[in-house]
Amino acid sequence: MYKHILIATDGSELSTKGLDQGLKLAKQLGTRVTVITVTDMWASGALAVAGPATIAEYDEAMHAAVKDILEEAARFASESGVECKTRHIANRYPADAIIEASQEIGADLIVMASHGRRGFRKMLLGSQTTEVLTASTIPVLVVR
DSSP states (O other), X not given: OOSEEEEEOOSSHHHHHHHHHHHHHHHHHXXXXXXXXXXXXXXXXXXXXXXXXXXXXXXXXXXHHHHHHHHHHHHHHHHTTOOEEEEEEESSOHHHHHHHHHHXXXXXXXXXXXXXXXSTTOOOOHHHHHHHHHHOSSOEEEEO
């Protein structure tokens, strides 16, 4: 049925449910898993206002958050008995990055939650799920 599942996560409680469901499915089917998280680009106006220190602080905080998210996902996969790879895609529009990553790795299913965090620490948005559903050429499992 499925041979390679791409699971998108932002570390939020809801996306963790998506991770859990994706890993359960992968375990039952014996499929490969790649877990990704995407960090959006700074808005150009925000870059104009922010100084180098602000940008560096933002990047440092974002990299630390991403590291934690992917380490937690890998630990969760290991505890679930599923081998997975992790990947961070930086400075990209999340929906585009998810679709492109699915094509690059040859995924035949995308698993993601219906929405994630908002605000300064946003990584995936609910609207991103809608865009992935609309643009993806492979099945998308949405977890609510």
